[in-house]
Amino acid sequence: MDPIPTTVDSADGTTLRLWKQTPDDASEAVLYVHGSITSSRALFAPPVERDGERDDSYSWLAATARAGRAAYALDVRGYGDSDRPPELNAPPEANDPPVRAPLAAEDIQAAYDELAPRYDAVHLVGVSWGTMTGGYFAVHGDHDLASLTLCAPVYRPPWSFAEITAALNVDPDLDAYYHQRYDAVSDRQGGDDALFEAIWTTQVESNQGEDPETYIAQAGALADTKAAVEGERVYDATAVETPTLVVRGDEDAISVREDALSLFDELDCRAEYAEVGGGDHYVMHGESRQALYGAVSAFQDRA
Numbered sequence: 001m002d003p004i005p006t007t008v009d010s011a012d013g014t015t016l017r018l019w020k021q022t023p024d025d026a027s028e029a030v031l032y033v034h035g036s037i038t039s040s041r042a043l044f045a046p047p048v049e050r051d052g053e054r055d056d057s058y059s060w061l062a063a064t065a066r067a068g069r070a071a072y073a074l075d076v077r078g079y080g081d082s083d084r085p086p087e088l089n090a091p092p093e094a095n096d097p098p099v100r101a102p103l104a105a106e107d108i109q110a111a112y113d114e115l116a117p118r119y120d121a122v123h124l125v126g127v128s129w130g131t132m133t134g135g136y137f138a139v140h141g142d143h144d145l146a147s148l149t150l151c152a153p154v155y156r157p158p159w160s161f162a163e164i165t166a167a168l169n170v171d172p173d174l175d176a177y178y179h180q181r182y183d184a185v186s187d188r189q190g191g192d193d194a195l196f197e198a199i200w201t202t203q204v205e206s207n208q209g210e211d212p213e214t215y216i217a218q219a220g221a222l223a224d225t226k227a228a229v230e231g232e233r234v235y236d237a238t239a240v241e242t243p244t245l246v247v248r249g250d251e252d253a254i255s256v257r258e259d260a261l262s263l264f265d266e267l268d269c270r271a272e273y274a275e276v277g278g279g280d281h282y283v284m285h286g287e288s289r290q291a292l293y294g295a296v297s298a299f300q301d302r303a
Contacts, residue, residue, distance in 0.1 A: 001021065001056070001062070001065075002021075002045070002047065002054070003019040003020055003021040003041065003045045003059075003061050003071070003073065004019065004020050004021070005017060005018075005019055005081065006018045006019070006020055008110050008111055008114045009110060010077065010106055010107050010109075010110040011106055011109070011110065012106070014077050014082070014083045014107070015082065015083045016074060016075060016076070016077065016082045016083070016107055016110060016111065017040070017074075017075040017080050017081035017082045018072055018073070018074055018075075018111055018114065019040055019041055019044075019045065019061065019072065019073045019074075019075075020070065020071065020072050020073075021045065021059075021061040021062060021064070021065045021070075021071045022065060022070035022071065023065045023066075023068055023069075023070065026065075026068060026069055026070040026119070027119060027120045027121070028068075028069045028070070028119055028120060028121040028122070028123065028146070028300075029069060029070040029071070029072060029115045029118070029119040029121070029122050029123070030064050030069050030070070030071050030072065030122075030123045030124075030125060030300065031072050031073075031074060031108070031111055031112060031115060031122060031123070031124050031125070032044045032060065032061070032071070032072065032073040032074070032125045032126075032127070032130075033073075033074055033076070033104075033108060033124070033125070033126045033127070033130035033133055033134050034073070034074075034075070034076070034079060034080075034127060034128075034129075034130055035127050035128030035129040035130050035152075035221070036128060036129040036217065036221030036222065036225070037180060037217045037221075038079075038199065038203065039075050039079045039080025039081070039202065039203060039206050039208060040073035040074055040075050040079070040080055041073065041075075041080060041081075041202050041206075042080070042198075042199045042202040042203050042206075043073075043127065043199075043284070044059065044060045044061050044071075044073045044284070045058075045059040045060070045061040045062065045073065046058050046059070046195060046198040046199045046202060046285070047198050047201075047202065048194050048195050048198040049194060049198065050194055055194070057289070057290070058195060058198075058284075058285055058289065060284055060289075060293055061073060063290070063293040063297075064293075064297070067293075067297045069123070069297075069300070070115075070119065072111065072115060074107060074108065074111045075206075076099060076104045076107045076108075076133065077099055077103070077104075077107055078098065078099050078177075078208075078218040078220075079206075079207075079208060079218075080206045080207065080208065081206050081207055082107075082207065083207070084207050085098040085099060085218070087176040087177070087218075088176065088177055088216060088218060090176070092175035092176050092177050092178065093175045093176075094176065095175070095176035096174070096176060096223075097174055097175075097176055097177075097218060097219035097220035097221075097222065097223040098176055098177075098218055098220055099218050099220040099221075100220045100223060100224055101129075101132045101133045101136040101220075101224050101234045101235070102136060102140070103220075104133040104136075104220070105133055105136045105137040105140060105141060108124075108133060108134065108137040108141065109137065109141050109142065109143075112124075112137075112141065112143050112145075116143070116144070121146035122143075122144075122145060122146060123145065123146050123147045123148075123149070123300045123303070124137070124138070124145050124147070124148050124149070124242075125148075125149040125151060125296065126148075126149070126150055126151065127151045127152055127284065128151075128152045128153075128154060128254070128255070128281065129154070129221040129224065129225070130151075131150040131151065131152070131153040131154065131155070132154065132221075132224050132225075132228070132234040132235065134148065134150065135148075135150065135153075135155075135234065135235040135237065135240065136234055136235040138235070138240050138241075138242050138244075139235045139236060139239045139240055140235075145242045146242075146243075146300070146303050147242060147243045147244070147245070147299065147300050147303035148240065148242040148243070148244045148245070149244070149245045149247065149296050149299065149300075150244060150245070150246050150247070150263065151247050151248070151283075151284070151292070151296070152247075152248050152249070152252055152254065152255040152281050152282075152283065153246060153248065153255050153259070153260055153263050154225060154228060154254065154255055154259065155228065155233065155237065155259050155260070155262060155263040156228055156229075156231065156233060156259060156262060156263075157225070157228060157229055157254075157255075157256065157259045158256065158258055158259060159229070159256070160229065161225065161226045161229045161230075164222070164225065164254075165222070167188070168222075169184065170219070170222065172226075174219045174222055174223055174226070175219060176218065176219060177216045177217060177218045177219055178216065178217055178219055179210070179214050179215075179216055179217075180203070180214065180215050180216070180217055181213060181214050182200060182212075182213045182214070183213075185200070186200075192285075195285060203215045237263050237266035237267050237268075238266050238267070238268050239268075240267055240268070240269050241269050242269060243269060243270040243271070243303040244267055244269055244270070244271045244272075245271070245272045245273075245274065245295075245296065245299040246260055246263055246264045246267070246271065246272070246273045246274070247273075247274045247275070247276065247292065247295060247296065248260045248275055248276070248279070248283070249275070249276050249277075249278070249279020249280050249281065249283035249286065249288065249292075250275040250276065250277050250278070250279060251278065251279060251280045252279065252280050252281045252283070253280070253281070254281045255281060257275075260273070261273065272299060274295050274299075276288045276291050276292045276295065277291070279291075279292065
């Protein structure tokens with residue numbers, strides 16, 4: 001079963017896409033927040049086809065629904081099917097990166113406000129840049145989250161910002177957005193062809209799509225990453241009060257162990273740390289994905 005598209009409005013009137021996959025009579029919900037490049041459906045419920053049938057083993061939303069919780073995935077503005085900021089409709093060099101973590105957290109607030117009255121508990125899961133936006137929301141938002149999961153976190157990374165911009169072929173001075181092109185992304189990702197095609201198709205058919213070979217990613221996530229690399233944390237982990245799981249794949253070269261453990265050590269709340277063997281930065285799509293789904297669900301049970 002594919003997730004169902006719904007909408008919610010952020011405080012300033014921006015229309016946001018919220019994908020849902022809900023079992024009957026769920027009393028708890030999980031809100032998922034994507035990272036810097038992919039939309040929520042591409043990351044959390046890619047429509048993978050094999051031999052003419054849908055393979056939902058790559059869908060974290062489906063796994064959550066099977067475990068008995070309602071699953072929701074938010075497209076932050078500028079991503080997926082949410083409204084594009086006007087800066088994304090101008091030449092990239094005309095503006096600064098439009099969506100930084102504090103603004104993205106307002107979108108998370110809108111999604112949380114939609115769910116909170118309907119469920120006994122709401123859990124938040126952020127991935128990559130979603131750990132920055134989700135962490136900022138956990139500290140500064142108006143909420144009563146049951147738990148927070150920071151998956152593949154980037155907090156104060158020890159690598160240089162130039163390494164990331166070089167890998168993405170992005171100007172380190174950061175325009176408003178940059179392009180992701182099929183050949184470059186395919187070469188960078190490799191691996192499962194059916195999975196890649198599902199992710200790519202989802203991206204180019206969304207509001208991020210420019211043409212069949214190109215989609216865009218707003219550069220606010222990179223601006224937040226640059227600040228973190230330079231020692232300016234996007235959020236203060238010592239101020240998080242929600243029970244928190246820090247989890248990464250043990251082969252992740254972006255969310256490195258040193259940084260993830262530093263984040264874990266700063267948490268002054270009830271916190272747990274886990275690594276998933278054989279997982280890289282996209283552990284939710286790798287061979288160890290079921291171990292990740294299970295570990296996060298079990299943590300939410302304990303929380």
